[in-house]
Amino acid sequence: MKNWRAFLREEDGPTATEYAVMLSIIIMAVVATVKLLGGHVRDNMKQSADTIGSVV
Numbered sequence: 001m002k003n004w005r006a007f008l009r010e011e012d013g014p015t016a017t018e019y020a021v022m023l024s025i026i027i028m029a030v031v032a033t034v035k036l037l038g039g040h041v042r043d044n045m046k047q048s049a050d051t052i053g054s055v056v
Helices: 002-009 012-055
Strands: none
16 A cells, blocks of 8 residues: 555656556557558468468
């Protein structure tokens, strides 16, 4: 409990909040990128696997 109170009294609290907001924005950007590119990557991998399978 003492650590929690000390954390709330320190001026680093707003900085920690800013870092949390930046981290959440970065995570949302990564998730959006994976969703956008995921289908394309899956299709390319399937095409490559089909090509390799037909050669072997």
